[in-house]
Amino acid sequence: MCRIKALLRKYVDHPIIKVYFATQWKIKDFFSIAKVIKVERCFTTLERKKRLVLHNLVSISEISDGLHVITCVGGEEFNLPPYGTNLVASVGPDGILLVDAGFGSTAEALADTLKTLGNGNLKLVINTHYHGDHTFGNQVLSSHATIVAHRNVLDRMSGSYFYLSDLPSPNRPEVGFDDSLVIHFNGEEIHVVHIPPCHSNGDAYVYFTNSKVVAVADMFFPDEIPYIDLFGGGSVDGYLSQIKRFISDFPDDTRFIAAHGRTYTKDDLREYDRMLMETTDLVRQAAENEKTASDMINDSLLADFQEWNGQFPTTTLEAWIQTVYTDLSGPADTSPSICEPMTRVLVESSIQQALEEYELLKTSQADAYDFGEAQLNMLGYQLLFRQRVDDAMEIFKLNVREYPESFNVYDSYGEVLLLKGDTAQSIDNYEKSVQLNPDNTNAVQVLERLRGSG
Numbered sequence: 001m002c003r004i005k006a007l008l009r010k011y012v013d014h015p016i017i018k019v020y021f022a023t024q025w026k027i028k029d030f031f032s033i034a035k036v037i038k039v040e041r042c043f044t045t046l047e048r049k050k051r052l053v054l055h056n057l058v059s060i061s062e063i064s065d066g067l068h069v070i071t072c073v074g075g076e077e078f079n080l081p082p083y084g085t086n087l088v089a090s091v092g093p094d095g096i097l098l099v100d101a102g103f104g105s106t107a108e109a110l111a112d113t114l115k116t117l118g119n120g121n122l123k124l125v126i127n128t129h130y131h132g133d134h135t136f137g138n139q140v141l142s143s144h145a146t147i148v149a150h151r152n153v154l155d156r157m158s159g160s161y162f163y164l165s166d167l168p169s170p171n172r173p174e175v176g177f178d179d180s181l182v183i184h185f186n187g188e189e190i191h192v193v194h195i196p197p198c199h200s201n202g203d204a205y206v207y208f209t210n211s212k213v214v215a216v217a218d219m220f221f222p223d224e225i226p227y228i229d230l231f232g233g234g235s236v237d238g239y240l241s242q243i244k245r246f247i248s249d250f251p252d253d254t255r256f257i258a259a260h261g262r263t264y265t266k267d268d269l270r271e272y273d274r275m276l277m278e279t280t281d282l283v284r285q286a287a288e289n290e291k292t293a294s295d296m297i298n299d300s301l302l303a304d305f306q307e308w309n310g311q312f313p314t315t316t317l318e319a320w321i322q323t324v325y326t327d328l329s330g331p332a333d334t335s336p337s338i339c340e341p342m343t344r345v346l347v348e349s350s351i352q353q354a355l356e357e358y359e360l361l362k363t364s365q366a367d368a369y370d371f372g373e374a375q376l377n378m379l380g381y382q383l384l385f386r387q388r389v390d391d392a393m394e395i396f397k398l399n400v401r402e403y404p405e406s407f408n409v410y411d412s413y414g415e416v417l418l419l420k421g422d423t424a425q426s427i428d429n430y431e432k433s434v435q436l437n438p439d440n441t442n443a444v445q446v447l448e449r450l451r452g453s454g
């Protein structure tokens, strides 16, 4: 117990961890949020027998000779997001190759765990995509190993994201690839294959060819509606096609390890594929009949698929209707983001100048840029993840002013106020958010916590 408490104390003092804790639910805008997954569901009965819990933050199961599933567990008791993330590790004479890095807050526990496997020499980490529960551990693991990901992941986490060129994310991978990699490691040929576009625009799966195990990360969500990050370049058709390729292109006894949930077989995937095809067909047919997404939700269009309903906003049947419907119309706005000129000014000058640039362009070139709420929200989080809390606060404040009817902007502003220690104003904003959207479970939970802590 003392060890866990000591670890958590260490983590919560870390500025990045503070940001992560405070933003864990809002990351849905550009960092994937899955859902509550009972960690035990990640393991078959047989696997559970072999499971060894090294400590409460990380658990590990050897699924074939030298290949391990490592689960960074979640849960309120650890002040972590409430879902676990499965990582896959090849362990042998060459050292350790790890697929994904898990949460930032479990990274040191993960690094400790890896030291107990084989020769403990972590050589290579492959990020399957950019979402925080797959990359935030990079900062700790990069002192041990090289971090590799698709080029789009590097782009998103580095200076080419808007114009934050002098502010790369501390979790940015070091090495990028375009299409695929073949790695010979621990006597196994390992294929790292980019899928454009799928869950995001930077996904890669990792196929361990001898073991017939594929680490698929978020390329499907076992037993529930998937989350497709359209905003991060994901695509419904890309996602659906990849499920079919997993079924058609891999040996029958292949095992698929998803980031959140139990191990899948091809039979499981066939059922998943059926669900995806049937639900997307229903939404597309309804759209052809000129139904809006709201109509479909009100009509309970997917009522027959209730068993697939996720427990969090991004994995519900309603969210799926919205995703499929939104995807039909393609990218919503092809105009450049207003954040591009704003960040140019921000990097060269100051946040005040950047805000003035916003006002100027809004007045003089309203059609030339995407001024959407999501743009400012994204910029706010990009700044937060670079520890520019004061600048982020100004951006979130601007979003509240611009979009006073959006529950989301108050939620974001409430988060940054909390980070700044302004609990009273934070509560005001969370309350406003709940007032606009009583289903905003994040705000409800934060308010309970804040009131509970007095």
Ligand SMILES: [Zn+2]
Pocket: 032, 129, 131, 199, 218
């Ligand atoms: Zn993801």
